[in-house]
Amino acid sequence: MNKSILLLVLAVLSAAAWWLAPHFGVAEYSAQIHSLRLPRVTLAWFSGGALAVSGLLMQTLLRNDLATPFTLGVASSASFGAFICFAFPVLSTTIWAPQLLGFICAISTLLFIIKLGTTRLGYSGILLVGITINFVFGAALMIVRHLAPPYRMTKLEHWLMGSIETSDFDSSITIGVISLLCLSLIWLKRHDLDQFSFDVAVARARGVNVAKLLTVGLATSGLLCAAVVTQCGPIAFIGLVVPHALRPFIGNSHRHMIPACWLLGSGFLALADTLSRSLLILGRSSDIPVGIITALIGGPAFLFIVLRKSTKYSH
């Protein structure tokens, strides 16, 4: 199928998911329910798109199919910053404190990695530093969890599993504005990303400034990821699965992959969030964290893609 038609289909499906998701599970249409749920679905929609594009960038820039938005440790540092504020309300001087501290931690980690990555390390080196940072912040998170007052634990656990809870559009606007800036920036680099994913030496010979591309790309991916994590907690698998699911149909061109990842990621998270609040477990509404749903769907889906790919190339 023509890629432009595929993109159009994805756009229609994604927009339909955003508009129809608030109605799901409601016997009668109610403008009140719609207006209450729309901010939550909108946040899910923006977050899904941001995570999918962030994952695409990581896989391209680190030249590794297993890279995700969480690979560089930016997500775990953002989680740590936000988690501290949630655990110890004394630090939450404003309502924005968790997001702010999460962002500060994420940006500091990002600057550290970019500084190391563009001066001394290769792609595998960046990956190893990212994994190490992930472990360090994971351990720090455990310490905070251990020290946090027990009455805060339910909310903390819920957030740590990745959950979308909002009753206004403020969070969506934040992620929307950051996404728009990041997407505009990365759209300008789409040709460079194509050359880079083909071959680094060939890309350099064709005039691509690889160090600049790495800096801009890693910063963009990290910002998108940090914006989502500080609002919704770590939501797994979208950044990994969405680019892999699209490549067989869309190809490797970033001109098509960037919008396609955004549209599939946003639609997928909007639907996963709808499922998470609509699922009935033991006869009652569960409202389980959306991170669990994305992992439950994304895990088998990724396995299917990997097995299909390996079967295709073994013949």
Place this chain on the structure above:
Amino acid sequence: MLMSLRANHLCFAYPGEKLILDNLCFELVGGELHFVVGANGSGKSTLLQCLSRLLSPASGSIDSTTRVAYLPQTVSPSQDFSVWQVIELGARLGTDCDIDKLMLQLNIDHLACRRLSQLSGGERQRVLVASVLAEQPEFLLLDEPSSSLDIHHQVELFELLKTFCADGLGIAVVCHDWNIASRYADRISIVHDKKIMQSGKSQDVITASNLQHIFGNTVSVSQLNNFQVVVPAHE
């Protein structure tokens, strides 16, 4: 006047290491197939990388205002590209490259929808050469393009390169096969001891004394159908 790509008194060393190229001068003229030969580690690939501006020399200069395309010895795509995509990536740098015509010219039009990973070594090399040709360069730098090819595909590749040289393209090829160089080169340059030891026609460059100077007594030169043939020396 013929265009040329020229390296003037080039010196290059990686940070904190010894010089790899020392006061080296090299010229590639439009329309010639120029082979760069020499022992392993002599600096042939470094020379090509300096010419393509991938490496910046410590001193000396590269004189060229023309478009130069470079194909490294190994190309490692991080994703599995289709043949058409690979050539299209090169064509983005050209002004009006006709991809279909180029594929027909290189006899790879039937491979357009195949993936790079599904091709044989010969087919893959032709596709990669097509990708750099699609850039429509005035000069083409190829680093060991025939290292993984059998003799049939080597002949096919160099016959093809010859046809592009006839159209005015200047091609520099790093190669370890002295016999292929002897058969196809318009000019051969030997890189030895960080410099161009000698540059010229194959009969002037591929000589017993030059080979002995580079490799000792391990090889000898014979004559076959007016071409120099390099063979292992007898005990």
